[in-house]
Amino acid sequence: MSLSIGVDVGGTNIVCGAVDADGRVLRKLKRKTEAHLGHSEVLRRIADMVGEIRETLGSEHEVIGVGLGIPGLVDPKAGISLNSSNLNWRNIPVASELEALIGLPAFIDNDVRMYVYGEAIAGAGRGSGHVLGITIGTGIAAAIVLEGQIFYGYKALAGEIGHVRMEGVDEQCACGLSGCLETVASASGMVRQAKKAIREGRESLLNKAFPGDTLENLTAADISKAMDDGDQLATEILTRAGALNGRALAAATMVLSPEVIIVGGGGALAGERIMAPLREQLLDLILPEYREGLKVVTAEHNDDAGIIGSALYARHQL
Amino acid sequence: MSLSIGVDVGGTNIVCGAVDADGRVLRKLKRKTEAHLGHSEVLRRIADMVGEIRETLGSEHEVIGVGLGIPGLVDPKAGISLNSSNLNWRNIPVASELEALIGLPAFIDNDVRMYVYGEAIAGAGRGSGHVLGITIGTGIAAAIVLEGQIFYGYKALAGEIGHVRMEGVDEQCACGLSGCLETVASASGMVRQAKKAIREGRESLLNKAFPGDTLENLTAADISKAMDDGDQLATEILTRAGALNGRALAAATMVLSPEVIIVGGGGALAGERIMAPLREQLLDLILPEYREGLKVVTAEHNDDAGIIGSALYARHQL
Incomplete structure (x- = not known):
């Protein structure tokens, strides 16, 4: 089955989950964000979490891409976090940097939009x-x-x-x-x-x-x-x-x-x-x-x- | 040149105009609405105005359709005026009744949407x-x-x-x-x-x-x-x-x-x-x-x- 991985990047925690086409969460991991270590470290941590989730999934599952919800202003088309006061990020090319680490297509948007999108498509707004x-x-x-x-x-x-x-x-x-x-x-x-x-x-x-x-x-x-x-x-x-x-x-x-x-x-x-x-x-x-x-x-x-x-x-x- | 006719159906006046693809008004007519005579009479009046405008246009112009902006609640897809207190209309199939009178495709929407659409496409919002x-x-x-x-x-x-x-x-x-x-x-x-x-x-x-x-x-x-x-x-x-x-x-x-x-x-x-x-x-x-x-x-x-x-x-x- 094809899965995608969703990542909720908060100021305190990163939550990462493998999700099927119907919005069911099959695996989930949670780690401290430790944003003070800088964006490269946060992205490396996310890449590790994505890797660990993929390892726990059987070979019948294929992960096709990763989406990240990031607090603050983002440019979703360019994949850039423009300004996130929670993470202390400014103009970080999140999508391309993460793609380089995980070898999978990555997409970003504002965390609230991702949240409401999830509810709209596969939750209370279905x-x-x-x-x-x-x-x-x-x-x-x-x-x-x-x-x-x-x-x-x-x-x-x-x-x-x-x-x-x-x-x-x-x-x-x-x-x-x-x-x-x-x-x-x-x-x-x-x-x-x-x-x-x-x-x-x-x-x-x-x-x-x-x-x-x-x-x-x-x-x-x-x-x-x-x-x-x-x-x-x-x-x-x-x-x-x-x-x-x-x-x-x-x-x-x-x-x-x-x-x-x-x-x-x-x-x-x-x-x-x-x-x-x-x-x-x-x-x-x-x-x-x-x-x-x-x-x-x-x-x-x-x-x-x-x-x-x-x-x-x-x-x-x- | 192909033209379309726009009709602004107000509680007091009907204004009717032939408009080109760039939003230029080539002909314009204004008449009293006299909504108290009932919706059939108002639509007959609009059909007359459309007819008169078409007559004044040279043969180089072809009128391809008519749009009407109507106050109150409308169902644009069905072409029905659901409730217009200004006109005293309720569930009037405006588009189909007018089409029968003028032999041209007719479309309706709420008057404010038509107004803002005009400004958005060919006015201040261009x-x-x-x-x-x-x-x-x-x-x-x-x-x-x-x-x-x-x-x-x-x-x-x-x-x-x-x-x-x-x-x-x-x-x-x-x-x-x-x-x-x-x-x-x-x-x-x-x-x-x-x-x-x-x-x-x-x-x-x-x-x-x-x-x-x-x-x-x-x-x-x-x-x-x-x-x-x-x-x-x-x-x-x-x-x-x-x-x-x-x-x-x-x-x-x-x-x-x-x-x-x-x-x-x-x-x-x-x-x-x-x-x-x-x-x-x-x-x-x-x-x-x-x-x-x-x-x-x-x-x-x-x-x-x-x-x-x-x-x-x-x-x-x-």
Whole structure:
């Protein structure tokens, strides 16, 4: 059987998987990225992982190509990572350098596009011609897949929904703008708000669970847990994040008219805690014509969507 | 030379024009729509206009098809006007009925899409692969043309940017939602605000120009004129309309990444009075990557864009 390998190159980990034509993951490997060692070392590490996966596959499997999802700005046609602050890469010819190491065709795209592509083709968007996906993680970004094709926009810049300015939000964003959706509605944004509120003396179960300096260890999952335990602060933060994402998606929905909206990334692991307010706000703000038939769902593969999308993307380029 | 005929079917007027392959208008006719006479009469009237135009064209011209831009919801593939409140049409098989009358292939689409298509192909968007157009008229709507193809979205519903909820706007919209962009930032919305302010006793040159019941005759053009004469109310209304359109376009820009944003419709006739605040707000709210190379311009053909777009659309379907 012909397989392709998808690689999700994150700031912390590299995940690498062999994927079949239907998007099933047959093998998977995970290693530390150690981006501080430089891009050549990261690519060598990826080449090693690809090699190891190929060795474990029986001779009945042929690997036909590799796809990589890379954070930040990329030029997918040229195979170049233009600017990735997570990896500290600038103008790195990733595809050609990796091809030289592994002797297989390699393709790259932005990690969020690969993720949403995976979900659109082989996950929650399967069978739909108009997919809008967002990932709620460190930041928030969107990707659009139309009739099975990734939509790029001019200069391949489509998708920065995380930087839309939101009413009632005045946080300064790392991007230089202020009031950006992701400052409060991303997983990191939620954690930041919780820490801030606790430092300011707000009563919360999180306060007791993370006394003093241990507050640094607080994650979005802890906020979900606190909400389940009836914590008011956690409930407020998750509800607001859901509503703000819903509001940003409402505007995007009336411009684009998606059939399926897929919510993924770490933030989507909060499930209905974030999806219920998201859906409520979204459906409240769109015209009735859009409501009918619109599906608003969480990602099916979530953690694996990036490698599935990258692998299928490579397969479909060949 | 082969020509196609474009028809802009408005609630008040029908405009019909013979257009060449480059988008030049060779003949043009305008008649009252008189939609109250029913759709058969409107289509008969269009057929008469098409016939008259063909008669005035020399034998060196061959008309190969007709395109119609129709307000409201349409099914372009089936050639059906699904719902047009302006014309009071519901499920009218416009294309087939007109074809039977004129013996030429006929194609329909929503009027805003035809308008933006005309501008994208043969107007302000010429040569660009990623065009986002909005028309500021009675309402506000958008259309997207990608590599020369109209983008429809699921159920052909893409484009209702006029119903995005805007911060600081609380007007009730005819659509049932509230705070919609078009309630204050459309041409009608601006007129409505001016009338309301004047009725509430606000000082303005418009107050003097339209005493008592004559206030009913106030148009968006009068607001522009008052702004030129230094009127504070008119300046506020146009500046706010521009800024709100700019804000809605900023969100759309970061999701879609257009190369050109074309602003058309009656409201665009206000020129820099509305475009300056629109541009300022838009550029202020988008990431620097989007700013570079982005063109934000008014429509080139404005009044004729609808017939040019409809005619070229018909030509490109053949």
